[in-house]
Amino acid sequence: MKLRALLVDDDCLARKELCLLLQPFEDIQVVGEAENASEAQELISKLNCSIIFLDIHMPGLNYNDLTKLLRKNSDLPTIIFTTAQEEYAFAFTLNTIDYLLKPIHPKRLAEALMKVRQLKANLTAPKDNLLTSNKSEAITPPPKLLEVVPVELSGKIILLHQNEIVFIYTDKDKVYIKTQKDSYLTHFTLRELELRLNSTLFFRSHRCYLVNLQRMRELIPYFNGTYTIVVDDLERSEILVSRTKSRILKEMLGL
Numbered sequence: 271m272k273l274r275a276l277l278v279d280d281d282c283l284a285r286k287e288l289c290l291l292l293q294p295f296e297d298i299q300v301v302g303e304a305e306n307a308s309e310a311q312e313l314i315s316k317l318n319c320s321i322i323f324l325d326i327h328m329p330g331l332n333y334n335d336l337t338k339l340l341r342k343n344s345d346l347p348t349i350i351f352t353t354a355q356e357e358y359a360f361a362f363t364l365n366t367i368d369y370l371l372k373p374i375h376p377k378r379l380a381e382a383l384m385k386v387r388q389l390k391a392n393l394t395a396p397k398d399n400l401l402t403s404n405k406s407e408a409i410t411p412p413p414k415l416l417e418v419v420p421v422e423l424s425g426k427i428i429l430l431h432q433n434e435i436v437f438i439y440t441d442k443d444k445v446y447i448k449t450q451k452d453s454y455l456t457h458f459t460l461r462e463l464e465l466r467l468n469s470t471l472f473f474r475s476h477r478c479y480l481v482n483l484q485r486m487r488e489l490i491p492y493f494n495g496t497y498t499i500v501v502d503d504l505e506r507s508e509i510l511v512s513r514t515k516s517r518i519l520k521e522m523l524g525l
Contacts, residue, residue, distance in 0.1 A: 271297075272297050272298065272299040273297055273298050273299070273320040273321055273383075273386060273387070273390070274299050274301045274317065274318060274319050274320045274321070275292065275298055275299065275300050275301065275319065275320065275321045275322075275323060276300075276301060276302045276303070276304065276310075276313055276314065276317060276319045276321070276322045276323070276347070277289065277300060277302070277303045277304070277323045278303075278304045278305075278309075278310045278322060278323065278324045278325060278328065279303075279304075279305065279323070279324075279325040279328060279352065280305045280306060280325065280328045281325070282305065284325070284352070284372065285303050285305075287373075287374070288323060288352070288374065291374060291376055291379055292379075295380075295383060297387075298321075298383065301317050301319065302317050302319075305328075306328070307328070310322075310324075314347070319347040320347055320348065320386070320390070321347055321348050321349075321350060321386055322347045322348070322349050322350070323350050323352055323370075324349055324350070324351055324352065325351075325352050325353065326351050326352070326353040326514070327353060327354070327514065348367050348386050348389060348390075349367065350367060350368050350369065350370060350382050350386070351368075351369040351370070352369070352370045352371075352372060352374065353369060353370075353371060353372065354371070354372040367382070367385050367386060367389060368381070368382040368385055370382060414466065415466055415467070415468070416432075416463075416466045416467060418430060418431055418432075419432070419435070419447060419456065419458070419463070419467075420456070420457075421447050421454030421455060421456045422454060422455045422456070422457075423452065423454050423455070428454060430447060430449065430454070432467060432468055432471060432472075432482075433471075433482075433484070434449050434450075435447055435448070435449060435467075435472075435482050435485075436448050436449055436450060436481075436482055436485045436501050436502065436503045436507070437479060437480065437481040437482060437485070437501055437503075437507065437509055438456075438460060438463055438472075438479070438480040438481075439478055439479050439480075439509075440460055440478045440479075445457075445458060445459060445460055445463070448503060448507065449503070450502075450503050450504060451503070451504055460477075460478070460480060463480060464480055467480070471483060471484060473515075473519065473522075474515065475499060475509055475510065475511040475512065475515050475519065476509070476510045476511060476512045476515060477512070478510070479509050479510060481499055481501065481509050482501070485501045485502050485503075486499050486500070486501055486502075487500050487501060487502050487506075488500035489519070489523070489525075490508070492510075492511075494513060495513050495516055495517070496510075496511055496512065496513050496516045497511045497516045497519065497520075498510060498511060499511055499519075
């Protein structure tokens with residue numbers, strides 16, 4: 271059975287390139303293309319899609335529009351985001367299974383499609399088969415949320431509760447967690463913490479920052495449509511917000 275794909279991107283060349291990349295996959299059938307939000311909404315309601323390849327930065331389709339659009343469907347297709355920027359914090363909140371950085375590499379596309387196949391097989395397989403299936407073929411379960419976060423300071427392991435964390439940042443190849451007073455080294459990557467912390471509490475403002483929304487105190491316009499967040503640690507630290515995430519944050523705050 272073929273997986274029916276809808277391509278949503280305002281860039282015609284990007285859609286053509288993705289069509290060409292999908293041709294070698296015999297179980298994938300491109301059933302439609304959309305270049306704006308209204309076209310996407312119409313096609314999603316008409317086509318029985320298995321997968322939507324969705325450009326994050328498409329004009330006329332903001333975060334709230336996207337949420338409303340997709341949640342209208344009781345049987346949501348699987349979403350693979352496509353983006354030219356490695357900023358995808360919210361990409362795993364709307365039935366999304368993966369993201370692809372442009373220009374899309376065939377190997378990454380194959381990996382994303384494999385995840386879709388595994389997900390579809392898991393949803394359609396009898397429960398008894400799921401219990402007895404080969405572990406190597408099973409879908410990796412979502413990472414378990416962290417109740418506390420282990421960090422290091424002066425040779426000690428300290429356990430931080432999520433509400434103690436003001437923000438998390440990267441410095442060279444290391445990741446640090448900032449509380450009201452101190453910075454602690456953690457062995458988790460920023461991506462791992464993004465997946466394992468409360469997603470309603472922590473916001474990926476930038477590729478180098480994860481910020482506790484409850485610890486924000488000011489939002490200052492920066493330049494080119496971006497902002498900086500002032501948090502309530504002792505230093506009143508300023509956290510960078512990328513251009514894409516600035517738009518998302520404004521929508522989240524109703525600005």
